[in-house]
Amino acid sequence: MSHGTLESVPADNESRLYVIVWALLVVLLIVGLAIFILPIPREAAVALIFAVAAVKATLVLRNYMHLKHEHLLIYIIVAVPALFLVGFAITLIPDIVFRHGG
Amino acid sequence: MSATADVTRTILPENDSIHEIAPGKIAIWWFLASEIMVFGALMGVFVLFSFSHDFAADGAHVKWRLGAFNTLVLVTSSLTMIMALASARKHNLTQTRMFLLATVLLGFVFLGVKGFEYTTEIREGFTPATGMFWSFYFGMTGLHGLHVIGGIVVNLVLLVAALSRKPWDFLERRIEFAGLYWHFVDVVWIFLFPLLYLT
Numbered sequence: 576m577s578h579g580t581l582e583s584v585p586a587d588n589e590s591r592l593y594v595i596v597w598a599l600l601v602v603l604l605i606v607g608l609a610i611f612i613l614p615i616p617r618e619a620a621v622a623l624i625f626a627v628a629a630v631k632a633t634l635v636l637r638n639y640m641h642l643k644h645e646h647l648l649i650y651i652i653v654a655v656p657a658l659f660l661v662g663f664a665i666t667l668i669p670d671i672v673f674r675h676g677g
Numbered sequence: 678m679s680a681t682a683d684v685t686r687t688i689l690p691e692n693d694s695i696h697e698i699a700p701g702k703i704a705i706w707w708f709l710a711s712e713i714m715v716f717g718a719l720m721g722v723f724v725l726f727s728f729s730h731d732f733a734a735d736g737a738h739v740k741w742r743l744g745a746f747n748t749l750v751l752v753t754s755s756l757t758m759i760m761a762l763a764s765a766r767k768h769n770l771t772q773t774r775m776f777l778l779a780t781v782l783l784g785f786v787f788l789g790v791k792g793f794e795y796t797t798e799i800r801e802g803f804t805p806a807t808g809m810f811w812s813f814y815f816g817m818t819g820l821h822g823l824h825v826i827g828g829i830v831v832n833l834v835l836l837v838a839a840l841s842r843k844p845w846d847f848l849e850r851r852i853e854f855a856g857l858y859w860h861f862v863d864v865v866w867i868f869l870f871p872l873l874y875l876t
Contacts, residue, residue, distance in 0.1 A: 590763050597756040604748055611741070611875045624871045631752075632864045639759045639860045646698050649706050656710045660717040667725050 596638045603631045705854045709861050712824075716865050719820070720872060723813045727876075735810035736876065738803060740794050744874040747790050748866060754783035755863045758832075758856045765849045770839065773848065777836040780859065784829040791822055814873055821869060824862045831855045 607627045610620050637643040642650075726732075761776035795815075805815040835855055839848060 590760060593756060593759045593763065597752065600752045600755075601749065604745065604752065607871060607875065608745055621876045624875050625868075628867050628871050631867045635755060635860050635864050635867070639755050639863075640857055648698065648703070652703070652706045652710050653713070656713040656717065659714065660721055663718065664721045664725065667722070 592638065596634050599634060600631055603627050603634075699850065701850060701854055702857075705857050709857065712861060712865075715820075716817075716869075719813070719817050720868060723817070723872060726809060726813075730809050732810045733876075735803075735808060735814075736873065738798070738801065739814065739874050740797065741874040743790055743794050744870050747787050748870050750783050750787045750790070751863050751866050754780050754787070755860050757783060758859045762849070762852045762856050765845065765852050768845050770842070773852070774836065774839045777832055777839060777852070781829055781832045781836060784825055784832070787825055788822060788829075791818065817869055817873065821862070821865055824865070828855070828859045828862055831858065 607624050610623045610627070613620075615623070642653075723732075757776045757779040761773055761780060764772035764776055803811050805812050832855060835848070835851055838851070
């Protein structure tokens, strides 16, 4: 498989795929709003809403940004700041939650 | 051949697929990685502060229906942007121009709705100085809005290039790279919307 070129994206039916992904994104937007409106316990609703957002983001990243066709190097470029952020959040949790909390 | 290229080719053999990645693509992903740090840090701090501040009470005042509409607008603009690339790959100039124009117009619709939201909220007395939630709200959505403006400018430049019949190789690459940026701005909003409007 070739990586990182326009040619690496299958040309056949690609427009149809993009429209299907858009339709899925709209359906997931409606699902997120339904979770927000329905009387679901707050903690569960927040978890579900962000799970739906994660699925939407994955759809855009994989299909519109063609990440599913990309070279490992591109994944590494994206993963490094993401891992930094996780470390950043973990580092701040004790300070913000326990010192300023309550 | 430059010294850097010599070193790269010493480390990686000629037939390694890494050489197939366009340099511009690595650059745009590198830029997006820095953007992940910017928006990710802001969102992370917002979430952490939500443990010690009552954001839910302030969050009840944001216009979630307008936020949902803007999500639909931005998601649709991502579709028109990728369709512009697909059209460019097929060398269909009319469709390429049409989809680029649609993406630009949807970007303006997004900004218009956001501007209406800001106006309404400020009239109701909610400004960046009102409290921690509103500082985050105006800061994060404002920064995102600046990125939308940047995307609109880039897409307008590409639209002018398409109207002046620039070569396809020129257009395809640039529409692809501009699209990566535009979709990233969409991904940021996909997380900002539930963070600020629904939780």
